[in-house]
Amino acid sequence: MKKLLSNSYLLFFFRVVLGFIFIYAGAEKISDPAGFSTSISNYKLLPLYTVNFFAITMPWIEIIAGILLVFGIAVKENALIINAMLIVFLIAISISLARGLSIDCGCFGKGNQIGVQKLIENTLMFLAGSLLMIYDSKIFALKVAHSE
């Protein structure tokens, strides 16, 4: 099992898929900042004055972590950033579902209601991210010249 999960092609596949999902998610949010800001505030979890701070920064962290992941740069670090965000999303969605809120997820712009499906999606992405954190993925990686 360990051998299968640490297969470099499988890890490469996870890396690219996860990277592109986050690039797409970030881009959708950037295209409609006001909408994303509303989505965050609808969760009613954050104090209002912090909402736009996250609405402005989070999509860019998603995009940049996604791009770096696709290119295989600092894979473990970017997988950790993505996993940290996924945990926050999972908690936020779980709390909202428990509170019986029927709100927009804000995951990929407008048009996704929160639900169990979102929890499953996020969990799968989290698992892929965890594998990347554990095993890294070095094939087809862009070589960054730096002195170590």
Next chain:
Amino acid sequence: MNLDYKNIFAIIIVSSLIGFLYNALNPKSIPLIKEERILVFEEEQSEITDPDLNDIPVTEKNVMDDEIIVPKDGNIIKEEIHDVATEFTKPVAIRLSRAYQLYNQGVIFIDSRSKEEYADGHIKGAINIPFYESEKYEDVLNKIDKNEVIVTYCSGEDCDTSILHGDELFEKSYKRVYIFHGGWDDWLETGYPVESK
């Protein structure tokens, strides 16, 4: 798992800075501190010409009285709809009693809830445009004249789709949009006309 925490820190800081820079340059930028979406209720908004309407404190106790009030003041309300409600600066929130008055005037009700919830039961004659897939219902919406008075509602006070939908309709230049705050729950509880299909 040896992680380079400096890299993590750098990625987050640089991304955030890009975010702020982009937001500063973006024509669709948002303010750094979010303004609250405050629902402005009609009775708070302005001193509407008809004092009788304003004097009714909207509490649950009064809700039943409206059935008597509506026919009596029917003409006055009709005038109001044409004079006062010509154009709003943003969607106006209303409560049950006012929603029922508008209902009696044949105003269009838009049900922002999902198809399934709508099928289970909805305000009689309401049109279903689920907010989460409103782009699929463009043709339904396009049949509604931009000058029509529209009331949006969702499941009750805790849902937000009626508000978001009201704002969306407003952006699409429907300028006489009411948001029925109590929504389906209040309507059903009072026993006003419903239907299901």
